[in-house]
Amino acid sequence: MASTEGLVPITRVFLASYYDKYPFSPLSDNVSRLTAQIRSISDDLSNDFPLDQEETLLASEAAEQPPNKIDENFWKNREQIEEIIFLLESSNWPDLVRKQGTADDAHLAGLFGQWKERFQKTLKTLQFFQSRNSEFVFNMVMTYMPQDFRGTLIRQQRERSERNKIAEVDAVVNSGGSIRDRYALLWRQQMDRRRQLAQLGSATGVYKTLVKYLVGVPQVLLDFIRQINDDEGPMDEQRRRYGPPLYSLTKMVLNIRLLLSLSLRHFETRKLEREQITVLEEAVDVYTSEFERFVEFLGEVFANSPFFITAEAAGAMGGENNDYREISVSAGRTYEVSLTVESINSYIAWDFSLVQGKINMDIGFSLEYIDSSGQKMMILPYKRYEADQGNFCTCMTGNYKLIWDNSYSSFFKKVLRVKVDCIPPVSDSATSETELQGSD
Template identity: 50%
Template sequence: MASTAGLVPITRAFLAKFYDNYPYTPACSDLASLTASLRDQYMQIEAKILSDSEKDGADIISSLEFAPPHKIDENFWKNREQIEEILDLLEDSKRPASQNLPACQSQYAEISLTLKSLLKEIEDYQLRSSEKVFSMVMTYMPQDFRGTLIRQQRERSEKRRQQEVDALMNNGGSIHEKFILLWQQQMDRRRQLAQLGAASGVYKTIVKYLVGVPQVLLDFVRQINDHNGPMEEQRERYGPFLHQITSLSVSIRIFLLMWWKLSDDSSLCTDEFFPLLDRAVKSYVTECRHFLNFLGEVFEKSPFLISAEEAGAVEGVEEAEDFKETVIANGKAHEVILSVDCAGSLVAWDFRLTSGKDVGFMVEYIDTGGGKVAMLPYQRYESNQGNFYSPSVGSYKLTWDNTYSTFMKKSLRYKVDAIPPVIESVPDVTKTEED
């Protein structure tokens, strides 16, 4: 467990100065003009479709156009969604006959391959960013069962989320429905991070009653994603560049969709359509990769915790302690009984002597008939941390034994608790949460 002495969470003011060292310079200067050109073309297609008495063109465009979201990570999810929609449109079965000729197939195959590669790069970037934050949190977390419990909670949550996505798609869910669910899951991750910082929700008992978790760490995870928190500086500083990338991805998708709706004998000249598409995709991929590499470098160098002096703070940071204390007289024992109402609960303890050489310690399960089963055999310790998952409901007795001592009393500091297994709610995929 790394020390957090003298550290405080990053502040928006600190990040503003830090980002001054990393100005963003776009790799391509034609994103806005390409977006406008694509829009001009698909609006012309809309007019042509309407003139041919097909009335659904305008509805399609209005339903697919949107202003890029404010948050950086939501833009990445939107880009992934648009790329998957574009790849779907580029499938042989989706292209019109005029675009399925042998000469066209290799061109579209190359575009698809490039976009698939970019899609993987965005996914990898998101995973690396998430893992960096989690790894930092775990670096400052006590390296015992408490850290293990949080890792297990995270693994269970991610497994459950993947099962939700698989179930949706196996039941015929659309790409758009999948990304609605994925964004809801991302917001759920944020809520869990905030719960850890606020010692609430599924983490309430873990943090509040058992853990000497540094308060500075809890403050960091609670505030990092606040609307006006430190990351707002990143959104305002670099967001506008990403918004241009997102807008171009939307225009590419709508352009393809409207192009495919034209009949092959349409009088509208389409000779320039593929060159425009090719230029737009190349610029989009180049700029998106450039932005990913840039932001990844900045994120890698950006600290999460800084000194109080750097943050302009003077108040010290203290670790929260919640141990109980007792004195065990010579010839006596101290007992604590934990009632467990749900099998699979985590029975945990953490103790040390502040005076005395050692103390006997054991944990027993007591069934409803009064029978006892040793869960942790008797042994003498100066200090000990441990845990196990309860096999059954009932009472678990923790005993600190000093009956063997004729003259010496023992001073004991300890924490114990029984943490019920986490039962996670399944999000309603029919609802969305506003940014």
């Protein structure tokens, strides 16, 4: 188990500084130019031929602003790439192209084959990127987990859950589900992974059966996995920095698919003109090359990105975690934190350590419950610590008090670095399986 002593999760300010070292070279101007040209050709076709239901949905999606999440855009690109590969299967070619009766038809058949190979290569690049990032985040989390039955149990649960997810996808495919249906399921599964990751960070939800064992898990790790996907958290800096070029590529691939769909469906009535084919050919080349460049670039950024930094580094950049406070407890005095718990199965969590003092200096710590009549019940008996991390699942609503006691000291004050959380209960997932996997 790797040590997290003295570490805090990455902050948005720190990530901004880190990303300054990795500026992304702007996309080629051809991306916006070709996207506009392709959309114009599609609009001309749709004016003459009514769109079917799927094409109407696709046209609407291509005209809208792409989603703002990095990983959601990657899944959207992956879906469209697979749809395009399907369209380019020879079985979906117009009869004239399959027969290759003319030189133009033979040329177009050759282009279709080349485009399919380009998109297959791009798909493999994206699949590798997503798989590697998922394993990287999970393995990083497990590095800081206690290397005993707790880590083994979580690994086994994850493997079992992933097998179940694969079976769900297979069931959709075997029942005749479309590529869109399959990716709708894949995205729901990705959201399940996020929720499960947050639940582990909060030690709640489907992890409530493990919570009494999670005291040995570093609090900094729980903080990190709870906040990693927050909309306003550190990863929002990633979206702000690298989202715009990805959004442009998402719009481009949606429009490429729309034009291909319209062109193939109406090929017998109106063949694409040579100039239009040239535009589409250039668009395929620009999209696949620029998308692969972006994926490879972001892979390097992710591979080198830190997840934890020292508290000193965070503070030096103005990004120290405000949840932690330094408290001076004078000799002969106590420091108390009172919490009002409104829901049972909430979690009271603490993380504290002495940040100055002599060798072997410690401080008393206890946790008690006060009922409506003022009666006290000891939850965690008094004990002296140099540092401690832990959490407690509440079985009663009401007032709780955490007490740090320096009353036994006659001369020395104690300086605490302390964090206290009261985490409301998280609803269980519909499935009893649990797992971990990273995202954006």
